[in-house]
Amino acid sequence: MPKLLIDVIDDVGNCLLFVREVMFTALTSPCSFASICEQIWTVTLQSLPTTALAGFFVGAIMTVQFTLQITTFGALGYLGGLSTSGTVREVGPLLIAFLLSGKVGAFTSAELGTMQVTEQIDAIRCLGANPIQEIILPRYLGIIISSFFLLAVGLVMSIFGGMLLGLVFSGINPEEYVRHIPTIVNKFSVANGMFKCLVFAFLLASICTYKGYSARGGAKGVGRAVVSTAVLTMVGIVVFDWLTSLITDTAMNVVLGNS
Amino acid sequence: MASAQLALNDVSIGFGDGVLLSKVNLSVMPGECVVLVGPSGKGKTVLLKLFAGLLKPTLGQVQIEDKDLNQLAPHEQKQLLLKMGMLFQKNALFDSLSVGENIAFPLREKTKLSEAEIQERVVYFLEQVGIGHARLLYPDEISGGMQKRLGIARALALKPQIVLYDDPTAGLDPITSRLIVDLILRLRAENKSTVIAVTNDMVRAYQMADRIAMVVDGEIVITGNKAQTLAHQDPRVVQFVRGQLHGPLTESQ
Numbered sequence: 089m090p091k092l093l094i095d096v097i098d099d100v101g102n103c104l105l106f107v108r109e110v111m112f113t114a115l116t117s118p119c120s121f122a123s124i125c126e127q128i129w130t131v132t133l134q135s136l137p138t139t140a141l142a143g144f145f146v147g148a149i150m151t152v153q154f155t156l157q158i159t160t161f162g163a164l165g166y167l168g169g170l171s172t173s174g175t176v177r178e179v180g181p182l183l184i185a186f187l188l189s190g191k192v193g194a195f196t197s198a199e200l201g202t203m204q205v206t207e208q209i210d211a212i213r214c215l216g217a218n219p220i221q222e223i224i225l226p227r228y229l230g231i232i233i234s235s236f237f238l239l240a241v242g243l244v245m246s247i248f249g250g251m252l253l254g255l256v257f258s259g260i261n262p263e264e265y266v267r268h269i270p271t272i273v274n275k276f277s278v279a280n281g282m283f284k285c286l287v288f289a290f291l292l293a294s295i296c297t298y299k300g301y302s303a304r305g306g307a308k309g310v311g312r313a314v315v316s317t318a319v320l321t322m323v324g325i326v327v328f329d330w331l332t333s334l335i336t337d338t339a340m341n342v343v344l345g346n347s
Numbered sequence: 348m349a350s351a352q353l354a355l356n357d358v359s360i361g362f363g364d365g366v367l368l369s370k371v372n373l374s375v376m377p378g379e380c381v382v383l384v385g386p387s388g389k390g391k392t393v394l395l396k397l398f399a400g401l402l403k404p405t406l407g408q409v410q411i412e413d414k415d416l417n418q419l420a421p422h423e424q425k426q427l428l429l430k431m432g433m434l435f436q437k438n439a440l441f442d443s444l445s446v447g448e449n450i451a452f453p454l455r456e457k458t459k460l461s462e463a464e465i466q467e468r469v470v471y472f473l474e475q476v477g478i479g480h481a482r483l484l485y486p487d488e489i490s491g492g493m494q495k496r497l498g499i500a501r502a503l504a505l506k507p508q509i510v511l512y513d514d515p516t517a518g519l520d521p522i523t524s525r526l527i528v529d530l531i532l533r534l535r536a537e538n539k540s541t542v543i544a545v546t547n548d549m550v551r552a553y554q555m556a557d558r559i560a561m562v563v564d565g566e567i568v569i570t571g572n573k574a575q576t577l578a579h580q581d582p583r584v585v586q587f588v589r590g591q592l593h594g595p596l597t598e599s600q
Contacts, residue, residue: 206437206439206442207435207436207437207439208439208440208441208442210396210399210401210435210439211433211435211439211440211441211501213400213401214399214401214428214431214432214433214502215452215453215456215457215501215504215505216425216428216429216453216456216457216505217452217453217456217457222456
């Protein structure tokens with residue numbers, strides 16, 4: 089078997105063992121509520137401006153794209169609903185995942201990697217504390233919980249962006265824009281979006297904390313950890329997007345078929 | 348006869364394909380100070396990390412108070428390791444915490460002291476190592492000597508019975524080195540602790556050690572106290588102690 093393949097299998101296996109240890113720690117010796125809140129605050133604050141800005145323009149892009157398509161059918165009244173549905177189901181979770189990957193994933197990986205190569209993690213262990221409980225778990229949960237806050241902010245901003253662009257370029261008044269949102273965006277769309285958001289956040293938190301925690305070899309090792317975090321999360325998000333789409337569509341078909 | 352507080356029994360460890368230490372033995376009695384010397388990269392820090400439970404031996408036993416460290420359940424191991432404090436070679440200070448918070452960290456984690464008592468202890472330890480004025484600064488805002496003192500204060504925060512010092516005078520000027528060694532000796536006398544220190548500075552080694560041990564060629568050569576070390580016949584010890592350029596240590600490289 090080629091060495092590269094063995095290394096990949098080895099890395100995936102180690103990552104899964106690491107996630108198992110994090111889960112075990114979460115169940116047996118959870119970290120303090122204050123440390124989780126601190127991480128949620130840090131992650132949310134780090135990504136809020138970019139999420140809001142990107143959310144606004146995603147709404148704007150969706151509006152422009154849908155306007156071109158649906159004007160032909162005379163269904164401009166459905167613009168808000170269609171645009172929001174696309175954002176809730178797909179673009180929102182994907183956008184949040186990519187933004188978090190670029191900002192929080194790289195930051196967390198570099199932070200933990202530096203702590204590892206400067207022996208701070210060994211020092212925590214020597215002082216009788218569990219590094220997984222003290223530094224990994226709060227970051228892990230912080231990333232997952234904040235991604236939902238950021239998703240909400242992104243969605244609100246995308247509706248606002250779409251509404252503004254709809255008003256300026258297509259002359260749709262805001263009331264008309266939001267009228268059909270509840271018709272098209274149903275509970276399945278919201279559940280689909282939240283499920284994707286959870287999966288992406290879980291993936292990102294696992295990769296960036298694992299890569300940082302397992303960094304070796306000084307500044308170069310930290311650099312390697314950050315780069316592989318960026319690459320793996322991007323690729324992972326796309327692959328898992330396909331997988332979750334498959335799962336949610338199948339689940340929806342089963343539920344709707346049975347009802 | 349009292350039993351050893353720390354012991355290595357036929358311990359071997361290697362990284363990758365190479366063997367770093369092969370079937371080494373070492374016993375450290377309660378209250379004793381053993382200083383490990385030897386060429387760089389031969390396993391002195393690895394020995395300290397074996398005692399601190401940060402590394403596991405490939406073969407053999409690491410014993411602390413007659414218990415095999417690696418056979419204990421995790422919670423028992425943790426309890427045993429709480430008796431130990433370690434100063435890392437590059438200090439390993441928590442750079443996102445202030446000087447005072449670095450010392451407060453283990454106290455918050457492992458004691459049930461109130462916040463007021465923790466702050467009292469923080470001030471006490473910082474005063475002990477002479478950097479009380481730097482409590483609110485961050486580690487990268489203080490000098491190398493002060494960082495070393497902070498590392499020592501943090502290692503001693505839980506009042507450990509055993510203290511491991513990894514190159515406590517590395518990169519310090521001779522005067523600061525002297526101050527650090529005096530500090531280590533004073534704290535050892537006050538706390539009646541057992542000490543294992545790593546250094547390549549023979550002057551400081553003589554100053555600190557009850558016994559000196561040289562780590563070389565995968566083995567530990569116990570050379571004894573200062574006089575015994577100076578009179579030792581092993582050509583590797585002779586070359587290292589005298590700092591000679593030519594000899595078995597440089598020929599084998």
